[in-house]
Amino acid sequence: MSNHDLSGSEPRGSLASLGRVHFIGVGGVGMSAVARIMVARGVPVSGSDAKDLPVMRDLATKGARIAVAYDAGNLGDAQTVVAGSAIRADNPELAAARQAGLPVLHRSEALAATMGEDTVVTIAGTHGKSTTTSMVTVLLQGAGLDPSFAIGANVPSLGVNAAHGTSGIFVAEADESDGSFLNYRPQIAVVTNVEADHLDHYGTAEAVYESFDRFAALLPADGLLVACADDPGARALAERTRNAGTTRVLLYGTAGDADLTLYDDGPGSVAVSTADGRFDLALQVPGRHNALNAAAAFAVALELGVAPGAAASALGSFSGASRRFELKGEARGVRVFDDYAHHPTEVRAALTAARSVAGEHKVHVLFQPHLFSRTREFAREFADALDLADTALVLDIYPAREDPIPGVTSKLIADHMAGRGHLVSAGEAVAAVVDAAADGDIVLTAGAGDVTGYGPRIVEALRG
Template sequence: MKSADFHTTAALAFEQLGRVHFIGLGGAGMSAVARILLARGVPVSGSDARDSQALEQLRRLGAVVQVGHDAANVADADTVVVSTAIRPENPELQAAASAGLTIVHRSVALAASMGSQELIAVAGTHGKTTTTSMITVMLRHAGLQPSFAIGGGVAALGVNADFGEGRYFVAEADESDGSFLNYRPRIAVVTNVEADHLDHYGTAEAVHRSFDGFAALLPADGVLVACLDDPGARALAERVAAPAAPRVVGYGYDPASEVRIGAGGFSSTSSTSTLAFPGGGQALHLQVPGEHNIRNAAAAFAVGLAAGLDPAEAAAGLAEFTGAARRFEAKGEGRGVRVFDDYAHHPTEVAAALQAARKVAGSGGAVHVLFQPHLFSRTREFAAEFADALSLADSVTVLDIYAAREDPVPGVTSELIAGRLSVPGGYEPDPARAVAAVAGRARPGDIILTVGAGDVTQYGPQLVRALEERAAAGRP
């Protein structure tokens, strides 16, 4: 096998993979691809900086796992898989390049793992994980045995990836680094298109052009499912619509939607609505709250119709969906205060999470947020928008920025957001003090939401303990 630049979009056939080594195996996206390959009988090895539950699960499935990065780890590999987070100086990446091994981005390896299955790819600035999960649960309920790869855990599935013998492969298509252009979907979903990941794209116009490229990957007999409630996705649908182009199915509350959402209701744990489509209508009952989840379910329902499912069967499958990890996920309760965790890391996502939180809290409860900004570049670009979205809460405490793959940017700190808030709280760099402050503000009937794509999720259980300790001590 000859060497390949992992930034290219060159296709790789399943038969060409050989023995596959993953650098950064424990990540959600990387572990998902590894699971698929292991299920298909491919020898898999991998490494990561620290051990994790994900690595242990892959060990049990037969992967050879190393904790720590070392050039020797790639000695037996034919193909080396990386993500954008892997830096050029990584010793395994350097050794693979020196040895002339095939080096590919995770998306290329995932595309190869699909073989001849037809791809249902879900893209969008927000809602990808939940929508991909809903589609997978729906197709499995219908007995279609899809393969799937999702960027987060799903309670109704038990895992974030698996290989099925059916016709379809359902995959979350990540636009953050442009790698979603490495797929060849038969059905493509676009939940929304907004400016994000400007560290990669540079401009909002470049983001929109990348989605144009994604839609252009569909064959003439393919289907684009796009949310007409979102200006970016609607504009994309309008640009795609042409006699020789793939069929476009719009969904949403917009009256022009082919799958149109009707009146509904919400509780703290569920949502109901109706879906109208050419030739009929269908009641929809979900075990997750929020208007945004009704939209996600409408997208999944549209996919179900495109895949030939009976409308009632599609709705029955969606009713089995109980949520995705870190998507308004319940973490526990203490002193009558419920604690949830959400992965929201863009202003639109934050606003949607807080709107759902308001419905969960009800008229008598307040909403308190512990927020961790994700990436210096995103904080710089959207500080004012984050502050506006977060101010939908009753109080907000802001932690330090989670850097992820980025180096610090001079002058960019969490104060850019905290200083613009119109509600109590503010910036608190000490996580322990932040947890204590948030727990101290909450009263019985309130809810607390940890928000962000970094490690803020770890503070949910700590908040529950802090609330329980205050109750035991008789403190308000």
């Protein structure tokens, strides 16, 4: 961690040692989460972003000094700077901070500093982090605990994506995409799954698996690794960790050797069993992946001393996280959902959930690939997942942080798809979805880019 002891008396890495903290890119969902908790814990906070976003006004009302547009003068008298991963090296505030010799922290380093002496619960995995972190938080709140939390998505039932709690428990989503999940020191770590992804950062699948080994190794001898028995990557990680004997391991899932067994016979028939008995879970969110996420949250709650019955009851109040099979509206008998799914496994899970909700009706998906590199690596796998839909429409690639790669377009996916899928332009997409959908059908917009904006437009077009 790139901390400097600014006070002369506070330990390195402590919250007080950071002094006055300035956030570059404070409007981002992850950055605003850390800023929100720091403000609540009494840290003098300032921040800036290119656009004026609602969360910035909220931070300002809490006492943060907020500026719109980047300018070196926004640093003021900051003693530590936190820069979002999307901030370019030539950003005037970042350049000024480096010229002044100020410590510049990654978001994860700043978040780790806020955790202090709390009992830290980190949730990692290639998929399901935000939902599982949200479930753990909602469950603990429902059981009468008041955890601090930081989640990489907005959670409607919580009202915010981060808050300072009073229980001495800190629940945080731990992002593996750039290796920054290694900056935490958890007492309990959940791993929902381990798959090859973010190869633009890691280079090889083996490097991804090795990073999760390092993540599990952060746990102390009296800590606990909670891993999904149904996922080959997470199971292999659990087995390696058990063999190393460095910390305790708990497996959850439908597998026969799971320590916490999940029974999932579809919506309305989900339960878990432990040594204390079998407990029904009244989940509001569909899909096997969400039932597994709930089992992980249940296991964490038991480890933190929550009674099983109270844990099962509290899970029923979880209504979902933003952009995780989120209902955007209904018109003409067609329900329109939006999902952040941007890896083949996530697309498959979202479409399977959509199928369970649709029943005998049809499922139509509008998918936007995210990143040229991911499209190149997983074109066939995306096509296989999208073929689960009755209609699959594929938009152009959302580039995000990447420059184009010659020969890599959405056509790579479409070429592998069955006859029900084809490319669609941004201008054609809404009309094409509306033409395909009939009463009782489900429409799903999927991807990590601006495809999320299509859901409300589809609902309006259906009404029109």
